[in-house]
Amino acid sequence: GENVEQHPSTLSVQEGDSAVIKCTYSDSASNYFPWYKQELGKGPQLIIDIRSNVGEKKDQRIAVTLNKTAKHFSLHITETQPEDSAVYFCAAGGGSSASKIIFGSGTRLSIRP
Amino acid sequence: DTAVSQTPKYLVTQMGNDKSIKCEQNLGHDTMYWYKQDSKKFLKIMFSYNNKELIINETVPNRFSPKSPDKAHLNLHINSLELGDSAVYFCASSRKGAEAFFGQGTRLTVV
Numbered sequence: 001g002e003n004v005e006q007h008p009s010t011l012s013v014q015e016g017d018s019a020v021i022k023c024t025y026s027d028s029a030s031n032y033f034p035w036y037k038q039e040l041g042k043g044p045q046l047i048i049d050i051r052s053n054v055g056e057k058k059d060q061r062i063a064v065t066l067n068k069t070a071k072h073f074s075l076h077i078t079e080t081q082p083e084d085s086a087v088y089f090c091a092a093g094g095g096s097s098a099s100k101i102i103f104g105s106g107t108r109l110s111i112r113p
Numbered sequence: 114d115t116a117v118s119q120t121p122k123y124l125v126t127q128m129g130n131d132k133s134i135k136c137e138q139n140l141g142h143d144t145m146y147w148y149k150q151d152s153k154k155f156l157k158i159m160f161s162y163n164n165k166e167l168i169i170n171e172t173v174p175n176r177f178s179p180k181s182p183d184k185a186h187l188n189l190h191i192n193s194l195e196l197g198d199s200a201v202y203f204c205a206s207s208r209k210g211a212e213a214f215f216g217q218g219t220r221l222t223v224v
């Protein structure tokens with residue numbers, strides 16, 4: 001089955017700097033890669049996703065890149081702001097079990113003022 | 114309107130009790146899930162239902178029993194609660210192979 005690894009587990013960056021979170025996946029059949037943001041006391045919410053037919057996707061300060069050959073994908077947040085502080089999860093799905101979305105272990109991002 | 118709603122938000126109960134968590138989605142999705150999030154924030158899938166049919170059942174004790182009376186509901190019943198069951202349980206729904214929408218979570222504390 002699918003296995004998703006995520007690094008780093010914690011990340012602290014200065015406000016205004018960029019943050020990068022990386023994930024790898026094991027199931028080459030996976031074709032859907034969402035990123036979720038979880039704020040304290042809330043459920044995870046989708047912030048951006050990418051499908052396997054695309055190498056990069058950008059939405060304002062957030063971008064995701066996908067390398068299918070290497071089976072890794074990354075989240076990039078530019079010009080970080082205090083409200084970006086949260087736990088971020090990568091996930092992979094749509095592979096051998098199309099109804100299964102497997103999450104990485106999460107990255108706690110802290111933005112220093 | 115709340116897309117995925119689960120109740121209760123907090124649940125404190127004694128060891129050995131039986132409890133249920135309810136989940137409803139109004140998005141018209143065919144697939145619903147239960148995830149468990151432990152104290153280290155790991156999100157692990159427990160069950161997945163598609164059109165009321167169980168399609169994923171991860172290694173979960175059989176004290177946990179999901180029930181889907183219809184496509185819009187997926188409830189989780191837990192028998193003989195143990196201390197290790199304490200966690201936040203999230204319900205989610207999605208179209209097949211697409212974004213999952215999560216409920217706000219149920220924080221279960223077993224004492």
